[in-house]
Amino acid sequence: MNELRHVARWGDPADAVTLSPGVRDLLGSALGVRGPRPAAETADLHPSSLPPAALADLVTACPRVHTDDAARLAHAAGKSTEDLLRLRAGQVHDAPDAVARPGSHDEVAALLAACARQHVAVVPFGGGTSVVGGLAARRDGFAGLLALDLAGLDRLIRVDPVSRTATAQAGLRAPRAERLLNAQGYTLGHFPQSFEYASLGGFAATRSSGQASAGYGRFDRMVVGLKAATPVGTVDLGRAPESAAGPDLRQLLLGSEGVFGVITELTMRVRPTPAERHYTGWVFPDFATGGDAVRSLAQDGPLPTVLRLSDEAETAINAATGSGPGGDGGCLAVVGVEGTKAEVAARSEALHARLTALGGTPLGETAGEQWRAGRYRAPYLRDALLDAGALAETLETATFWDRLPQTYAAVREALVATLADAGTPPLVLCHISHVYDTGASLYFTVVAAQADDPVAQWRAAKTAAGEAIAASGATITHHHGVGRDHRPWYGREIGPVGAAALRGVKEALDPYGILNPGILLP
Numbered sequence: 311m312n313e314l315r316h317v318a319r320w321g322d323p324a325d326a327v328t329l330s331p332g333v334r335d336l337l338g339s340a341l342g343v344r345g346p347r348p349a350a351e352t353a354d355l356h357p358s359s360l361p362p363a364a365l366a367d368l369v370t371a372c373p374r375v376h377t378d379d380a381a382r383l384a385h386a387a388g389k390s391t392e393d394l395l396r397l398r399a400g401q402v403h404d405a406p407d408a409v410a411r412p413g414s415h416d417e418v419a420a421l422l423a424a425c426a427r428q429h430v431a432v433v434p435f436g437g438g439t440s441v442v443g444g445l446a447a448r449r450d451g452f453a454g455l456l457a458l459d460l461a462g463l464d465r466l467i468r469v470d471p472v473s474r475t476a477t478a479q480a481g482l483r484a485p486r487a488e489r490l491l492n493a494q495g496y497t498l499g500h501f502p503q504s505f506e507y508a509s510l511g512g513f514a515a516t517r518s519s520g521q522a523s524a525g526y527g528r529f530d531r532m533v534v535g536l537k538a539a540t541p542v543g544t545v546d547l548g549r550a551p552e553s554a555a556g557p558d559l560r561q562l563l564l565g566s567e568g569v570f571g572v573i574t575e576l577t578m579r580v581r582p583t584p585a586e587r588h589y590t591g592w593v594f595p596d597f598a599t600g601g602d603a604v605r606s607l608a609q610d611g612p613l614p615t616v617l618r619l620s621d622e623a624e625t626a627i628n629a630a631t632g633s634g635p636g637g638d639g640g641c642l643a644v645v646g647v648e649g650t651k652a653e654v655a656a657r658s659e660a661l662h663a664r665l666t667a668l669g670g671t672p673l674g675e676t677a678g679e680q681w682r683a684g685r686y687r688a689p690y691l692r693d694a695l696l697d698a699g700a701l702a703e704t705l706e707t708a709t710f711w712d713r714l715p716q717t718y719a720a721v722r723e724a725l726v727a728t729l730a731d732a733g734t735p736p737l738v739l740c741h742i743s744h745v746y747d748t749g750a751s752l753y754f755t756v757v758a759a760q761a762d763d764p765v766a767q768w769r770a771a772k773t774a775a776g777e778a779i780a781a782s783g784a785t786i787t788h789h790h791g792v793g794r795d796h797r798p799w800y801g802r803e804i805g806p807v808g809a810a811a812l813r814g815v816k817e818a819l820d821p822y823g824i825l826n827p828g829i830l831l832p
């Protein structure tokens with residue numbers, strides 16, 4: 311089944327990555343990868359179980375409701391490695407019974423009202439790039455499960471050049487949003503690795519963070535206003551950039567992962583499109599020295615637009631596989647500056663002096679540009695690794711600077727120990743991916759040989775890593791969100807009183823409990 315092959319991968323097949331014979335040999339000799347596993351030809355898609363009366367009610371709310379296999383399959387999962395492994399095995403238990411494609415806020419609201427009447431569970435679907443099971447809502451106890459695909463809400467509504475804000479519909483995908491804004495001289499500056507497919511509403515619903523977060527900030531900090539449809543009515547928030555009028559209700563919707571309402575419109579701060587970009591590579595003798603340098607920039611400046619630091623293992627593997635510069639040891643930092651010509655010149659010069667004083671050695675622009683050119687390549691590489699019989703997945707966390715070394719060591723040890731116990735000594739790579747004056751995010755990549763049950767293998771490793779993160783005092787997620795996979799740890803982070811407060815909000819906004827059951831809420 312072609313659709314199955316397509317949904318079980320990332321992106322356009324024309325951009326697929328092929329592993330070189332050298333890398334294949336290395337996977338076999340260093341990691342014990344045993345070669346490709348058979349992929350299923352067909353999916354175990356259950357027949358749509360929506361009662362005819364419920365379907366008719368949904369169609370009255372929005373005529374574009376589809377129950378064909380192709381539409382349901384395309385909305386059956388997100389893009390975590392577990393999702394891709396299950397899809398490759400033909401397992402699509404989480405597939406919705408129907409897919410609705412509303413074209414307006416009012417249609418979204420009407421669909422939610424119909425779902426409430428018919429007791430149909432709803433999964434808001436943006437770009438479908440969740441890596442935490444955020445699209446795997448529970449269906450038990452409901453008359454059916456509806457994927458509410460927001461791709462039809464794809465308009466840039468207005469740009470306000472005086473306030474420097476842009477208002478857009480939430481289903482707008484990131485590349486198109488950037489193109490439309492660029493045409494008017496602006497950028498959002500939000501470039502996560504999932505940029506090619508993710509939507510603005512998805513960014514808001516998961517508190518996403520992009521690769522240029524040092525300069526442009528996290529997505530939730532860009533949002534100044536939002537509109538959401540809930541089963542009990544509409545909320546329209548953000549009449550001023552900041553306000554002292556009580557708790558900021560925008561924050562309740564940001565990161566709410568579709569459990570409180572469906573975000574249909576966002577007003578975001580935008581910046582002028584940078585006239586100039588200057589990306590350079592730097593090498594530090596080790597992760598500790600590089601980490602101190604990165605912290606120094608985050609706390610005392612000058613702060614670049616992009617700032618990331620790979621550990622020794624990530625630097626070495628990227629150099630060996632041609633994905634990055636280096637090769638003589640040490641740790642690679644990528645330092646990118648964007649802005650006007652004068653700003654970029656001044657900041658680059660100041661950064662050069664500061665990074666040199668902090669122990670860095672410049673590798674020049676080619677190294678920085680090499681990273682920029684390949685920055686959306688990792689998910690294509692993951693497909694090639696899965697094809698070859700390797701397990702490849704990432705996870706992330708954030709903590710305060712004083713605890714960062716402990717978290718780094720604890721997560722690495724947990725991953726290595728769990729996967730080696732299963733007979734597959736893994737590669738564990740890490741980089742500092744987002745920085746703040748008080749702390750940073752660590753992003754881990756794991757590559758190992760696939761065991762007979764790779765889903766169970768990764769779950770065990772991920773559980774061990776989650777426990778190590780919790781024990782070291784870090785958060786279970788800095789930017790991927792909670793979804794289904796991080797719920798137990800999220801519950802522990804916010805405690806019983808926090809969980810009760812969220813349940814109270816849920817009761818007020820979604821008393822029927824139809825929005826994303828089983829997601830986020832502990």
Ligand SMILES: Cc1cc2nc3c(=O)[nH]c(=O)nc-3n(C[C@H](O)[C@H](O)[C@H](O)COP(=O)(O)OP(=O)(O)OC[C@H]3O[C@@H](n4cnc5c(N)ncnc54)[C@H](O)[C@@H]3O)c2cc1C
Pocket residue numbers: 388389390433434435436437438439440441444445460480481501502503504507508509510511512513514515516517518519520521566567568569571572573574688689789790791793826829
């Ligand atoms: C290869 C890869 C790389 C990634 N890199 C990054 C990265 O660099 N930074 C980062 O932050 N994340 C990253 N992610 C995670 C993911 O892309 C983000 O979480 C993104 O914000 C999800 O957007 P989406 O539109 O695809 O949302 P979806 O996956 O469609 O949905 C995510 C969750 O939000 C809910 N939701 C979606 N839209 C709405 C809406 N309009 N209203 C209410 N709820 C909604 C969904 O029900 C779901 O629970 C990556 C994922 C992949 C696969």
